[in-house]
Amino acid sequence: MSRPQEFDTPEALRQAMEVFWRQGYEGTSLTDLLAATGLSKSSLYATFGSKRDLFLAAFDAYRQARARDAHRLLQQQPAREAIYAFFHSLFANVNTDQPALGCMSINQAVELAPHDPQVRERVVQDLHQLEEVLTPAIARGQQDGSLTSPRPARELARLLVLAFPGLQVMARAGYSSQELDEALRLLFTHLDS
Amino acid sequence: MSRPQEFDTPEALRQAMEVFWRQGYEGTSLTDLLAATGLSKSSLYATFGSKRDLFLAAFDAYRQARARDAHRLLQQQPAREAIYAFFHSLFANVNTDQPALGCMSINQAVELAPHDPQVRERVVQDLHQLEEVLTPAIARGQQDGSLTSPRPARELARLLVLAFPGLQVMARAGYSSQELDEALRLLFTHLDS
DNA sequence: CTTTTTCTGGACCGATGAGTCCTAAATATT
DNA sequence: AATATTTAGGACTCATCGGTCCAGAAAAAG
Structure with a gap:
């Protein structure tokens, strides 16, 4: 027609x-x-x-894509490697031509969330969802022995959520892949012992 | 004249x-x-x-004021309370009329640092300085017994630096003072045992 | 009181912001 | 091939952007 x-x-x-x-x-x-x-x-x-x-459509597309990625990456075995791969994907595009993008939700927590309720709502939801998706992964790691910390999985998940923006900020500030990886490894030592 | x-x-x-x-x-x-x-x-x-x-002048004014605050707050006794007070000051203005401002350096790590070398330089310097100022404070806490973790002070300082933007993001995203405090307390449990 | 200096307010500028609209090109249907 | 329909391009509007400039007000010095 x-x-x-x-x-x-x-x-x-x-x-x-x-x-x-x-x-x-x-x-x-x-x-x-x-x-x-x-x-x-x-x-x-x-x-x-x-x-x-x-913008809102693009943001939601980003969030969906990230949720899919997270779900996919976190299924690896053992769980420790899965979580590690998930965090590593945050600065995967470091050391390419473009500077690192970090996580768009975190970017928006800084830029629009303070004075835009629709954005804030999404950001809060993303942080909660991150905790929700990490908690069972950590519990799985404690069961398969790849994570040895005796703390409650949810507590450890909250620590990771808390550190997540830190990695993103370092990536955006231009830290090298090595420095980021070092920070990530340090963070992971708190999932052990 | x-x-x-x-x-x-x-x-x-x-x-x-x-x-x-x-x-x-x-x-x-x-x-x-x-x-x-x-x-x-x-x-x-x-x-x-x-x-x-x-903007650059304002940013530098901010950084100086914060450095002074940090120096002042971190002198308290015992060291644990000093560090706690320092982090708490990040979201001190939560629950007032205005939404939380967070840390301007972190904000700028997200906004300008990726494509502005002058800003990036400042942000990187601020993160380093944060580590430098936290490390002796933590060591002091380990000596006065208020922090019981046997890890190297610098490692613990790096964990705090990594978590710092997370608190800031939560503040900007509108989390309540209680939720932020809870996150901060959880973080502090990793300075013990 | 006059002079000199510098500050203040606002008119003004070109460029760019987001968003509207009209015209012309292009394709599927008949 | 003609028609119907919807696309694409770009001219256009109006507001705001950062930034410049000028004229007049105000105060210190003589």
Whole structure:
């Protein structure tokens, strides 16, 4: 019937997400978004509404993708390696051409959450979910013997959630992959003994 | 000889700092700065140069003030209480009219550091300095018996530095004073045993 | 009181912000 | 091939951005 859409909507959303991820909300202009997606202004507005709508959609796409990643990575055996791989993925793109992106939820906790309830709600939910997904993984590690701390799994999960933004901040501040890995290993020593 | 300046330059800088602290660099407009300082545009530019110059000056003012606070707070006895008070000051203004500001250095690690070398340099320096100032405080706590962990003080300091942004993120995300305190207490259990 | 100096307020600037809208191109259907 | 429909591009608007500049007010010095 009508002319078909020439661009891939989910792909465009993914590209917009990356710009927001890297530059934040205020730091991203419409021009940036058009360049990243390759869309025309009218296509972008027709498809996604406003800049803010697009941001929220991109943020939610990020959160879903991360939740999937977490679920996948945390299934490895033994559990210790699974958790380690999960945290390592946070700064996987360090030492590439681009500076590290860190975690978009943490970025948004800093940028928009303080004065934007819709963003704050998402950030809080993400932190809770992180605890919820780490707790059983840690418990599993205690059972399979790869984690030897006798503390309650939830307590250890809370420690990891607390340290999570620290790794992200170090990544964003330009710490090397080695330094980040060292910090991560130090953190992991607190899951033992 | 000439007409004296009517405003207090350090006070104006302090007020500008607070706006940048709360809203970030991109989120703060010239209009915001004029309203906060009460200066006229010409006075502001004559005194501080550009928006970016003012930001860097405000950032450095913040860092100095924080370094002084840290030095002061960490002298308390016993050392455990000193460190506790220091971390507690991070979210001291929670539960007031304004949302928590967190730590400006951490905010800037997220916002500007990835693409601004001058800011990154400062952030990295702040993180290092935090470790440097916490290490002797922890060692002191191990000597006075208020901290019982047998780990090297520097290792424990690194754990605290790693957790520091986590507390800040929770504060910015709107967690209550109770929740933050709970997280802080959990963290402190890792300085014992 | 006059002069000199410097501060203050606001008009003004070009650039860019987000967002609207109209025109023309392109394709699926008939 | 003609038509119907929806796309894409870009001109356009209005507000705000950071920043400049000028004219007048105010105060210290003589």
